[in-house]
Amino acid sequence: MFDSIPGAVREGDVIAHFGNPLIEQRQLAAGEALVPLTDRTLIEVAGADRLTWLDSFTSQALKGLPAGASTELLVLDPQGRVEHAAAVFEDGTATWLIADSADADALATWLQRMVFRSRVTVTVKSDAVLVGFFAGGGAQARVAVAAPNGHALVWNDPWQSVQPGGHQYAAVDGHPGADYAWTIAVLDDADALTGPFAGALAAEALRVAAWRPRWSHEVDERTIPHEADWIRSAVHLDKGCYRGQETVAKVHNLGHPPRRLAALHLDGSEVTLPQPGSPVLAGDAEVGQVTSAALHYEDGPIALAMLSRRAPIGDLVVRADGVDIAAAQQVIVPADAGATAEVPRLTRLSRRPLGEDPRNSR
Structure with a gap:
């Protein structure tokens, strides 16, 4: 449907722009433009065990996630490398995941293999239509949002601040992500959309400026969360065990990703x-x-x-x-990123902090 919008220029799986990417950026940053997200896919996770089940093997603490809450998760391999990433929205009846389309089928397949006896179902909603925009302007008022269980399916990106259980490695005052009020909505009536519209080039420029990592760009076969400062929003350092947690804790506590x-x-x-x-x-x-x-x-x-x-x-x-x-x-991420500065280094024999005069302990 988006291809019929006047001026739409498609590049591969996305609409790159609608004639002028720089003007579109200004409108998007002001909260006025809508971005067709043809490269995102919606996954529904339903069932009574969904939150404890997701919590058991992903990087995020999801037990007790309240209805209407937004967060994000990573699925790591046993060595702590990022395999999958997804936005998370809970509506009280189902948990909705939004993934980059290139990763969505693999993520859904992996989740389905993990169900075992849990009361959980995983369904790819390939027909769902998603748009992105920035909160604070008039764009959201023009969107008819789906609410299958009574809560509008609107995900608010948590990148604006360090999330509970997270940690920021970027040693800056005034993180550029603080103004990154990125929002994704699942449409109920796509035909009712009106402009202005912005393309993927505009959305990506604002993401890069906010230092916001994305699975389809910043992740390769070696990536661990620390390297992209992703512990800031997608990893809960104080939750229980999950796959890859040992690497997350080790690199965070010892530093040097x-x-x-x-x-x-x-x-x-x-x-x-x-x-x-x-x-x-x-x-x-x-x-x-x-x-x-x-x-x-x-x-x-x-x-x-x-x-x-x-x-x-x-x-x-x-x-x-x-x-x-x-x-x-x-x-963004210092070479010695981690909690090293907060943990006294001990000698192997004495277990005293390095540099401490042993005479002071008498």
């Missing part, structure tokens, strides 16, 4: 915008890869990059289509 997410401000004199996978260089050495890149309506060309923990702090270079683009680095 293998890689770290960084924000890059790119030289705007180049017309080339790097694609995901473009190498990031320090001198002649490759120290990481771009995961997301966008043209922001105020900041110009920006990117997120996953770098080696040993990548130097300072200016880097991104190589895109044979062109070297200067990149000013802003650290």
Whole structure:
């Protein structure tokens, strides 16, 4: 249905823009534009055991999640690497997951295999129509939202603040995610939608500017939550055991994740915008890869990059289509990210904090 909107330009699975991505960004940031989310899929998890069941093997504390609450979860492998990610909305009768479409079928299949004797059903709602917008403007008033169990299916992204049980590694005053009031709604009547509309290019630019990780971009076969500062919103450090929890606790308590997410401000004199996978260089050495890149309506060309923990702090270079683009680095995840600074380091023999004079203990 979205393809029939005048000006819609599709690129692959998404509508990239409606004629002017920069104007669309301004309207989206102001809460006025709606984004067709053709690359997201809705999954319904129903049944009396759904919350305790999800809580038992995902990164998020979900027991007792109240009706109307929004959060997010990660499914980790036994080594703590991210396999799946999903937005979570509870309506009191069912738990609704929103996943990137490229991951949705695999996530649903994995969930179905985990049911065993639990009173749970997992259903992919492939016909559901989803739109995104920013709260605080007029966009939400133009959306007829589905409410199959009495609660409107509207997910509010928790990225705006550190969630209960979470931890932020970014050592900044005024995190850019604080203003990221991203919202996803499941439509009841898609035919009644009216503009203005914004495309995926606008939505992605605002996501990158907020340092917000996404499964389809920041996750590869090695990613652990710490590297993307994802413990901030998707991991509860104080909940009970779940798959991958040992790695989460170990890396958080000892620090030093293998890689770290960084924000890059790119030289705007180049017309080339790097694609995901473009190498990031320090001198002649490759120290990481771009995961997301966008043209922001105020900041110009920006990117997120996953770098080696040993990548130097300072200016880097991104190589895109044979062109070297200067990149000013802003650290998101420090190389020593973790709770190290809060835990006294002990010697193996004495178990005293390092540097303590043993005479003081007499």
